[in-house]
Amino acid sequence: MSQKNSDGKRSARERLQEQRQREESRAKRKRALIAGAVVVGVLGIAAGVGALVASAGKDEKESAGPLVQPQGAMGKDAVTIPVGKPASKATLTVYEDFRCPGCAQFENGFRDTIHALEAKGRLKTEYHLVTLIDNNLGGSGSLNAANAAACAQDVGKFSAYHDLLYKNQPAETDDAFGKKARLLELARQIPGLDSPAFRTCVNEGTHDSWVKKSHEAFGRSGHHATPTVLLDGKSIYGDQANPLTPEKLRQMVAGAAKN
Numbered sequence: 001m002s003q004k005n006s007d008g009k010r011s012a013r014e015r016l017q018e019q020r021q022r023e024e025s026r027a028k029r030k031r032a033l034i035a036g037a038v039v040v041g042v043l044g045i046a047a048g049v050g051a052l053v054a055s056a057g058k059d060e061k062e063s064a065g066p067l068v069q070p071q072g073a074m075g076k077d078a079v080t081i082p083v084g085k086p087a088s089k090a091t092l093t094v095y096e097d098f099r100c101p102g103c104a105q106f107e108n109g110f111r112d113t114i115h116a117l118e119a120k121g122r123l124k125t126e127y128h129l130v131t132l133i134d135n136n137l138g139g140s141g142s143l144n145a146a147n148a149a150a151c152a153q154d155v156g157k158f159s160a161y162h163d164l165l166y167k168n169q170p171a172e173t174d175d176a177f178g179k180k181a182r183l184l185e186l187a188r189q190i191p192g193l194d195s196p197a198f199r200t201c202v203n204e205g206t207h208d209s210w211v212k213k214s215h216e217a218f219g220r221s222g223h224h225a226t227p228t229v230l231l232d233g234k235s236i237y238g239d240q241a242n243p244l245t246p247e248k249l250r251q252m253v254a255g256a257a258k259n
Contacts, residue, residue, distance in 0.1 A: 067209040070150040079214035084124030090256035095228040098145035099133035107166040113246040141177030146211040151201035
């Protein structure tokens with residue numbers, strides 16, 4: 001065999017090997033692109049759903065520390081914080097996020113009416129704490145504020161601290177409640193709340209796992225937005241065609257007492 005033919009055969013073999021390598025590289029790139037597209041698609045879907053409900057999987061991955069429920073928490077899974085006299089005939093159920101502007105609008109518009117009805121023994125309120133905004137916009141203000149409110153519940157100061165947080169709510173995109181120093185600063189305005197035990201509870205996130213459990217329960221509740229407000233199990237807030245007013249709430253509670 002001549003040197004020319006040997007070189008030609010070797011060259012052909014090399015070209016064939018190079019072609020196979022190029023085909024394998026293209027196949028790998030194609031598989032990588034397909035996998036990437038799947039991931040992007042899944043993330044896109046999750047982002048769309050996350051505007052309404054949070055990913056339970058995310059909560060599970062981020063869970064840290066033992067589950068410590070606040071004093072007096074009640075109901076299924078012990079994720080309800082009660083306010084008012086237990087014997088009250090009417091029950092207001094409220095799902096809220098401390099970073100949610102709509103929740104602040106509800107609280108600031110109906111706070112006095114709700115407290116007056118609670119004081120008269122006509123209404124008791126059951127709060128469920130939610131962390132939607134953290135999941136949607138990032139940050140930890142929803143979680144940290146809810147934990148701090150649970151810490152306040154431990155010493156019988158939940159209602160006062162809950163109200164103070166909504167009165168001082170930052171803009172939705174401002175994660176000011178993510179700073180625990182801010183939550184402690186506000187607590188000093190409530191007599192008897194600021195203490196070494198309360199500060200430890202806030203700084204260590206004692207009730208973080210409980211808050212996440214509360215949020216997961218919201219995800220299973222069939223409700224999809226905050227605030228969700230129910231009177232004796234019936235939704236009463238958010239109907240633009242028939243908006244709730246303090247007077248209407250008083251009438252509904254009076255009707256519930258008669259029944």
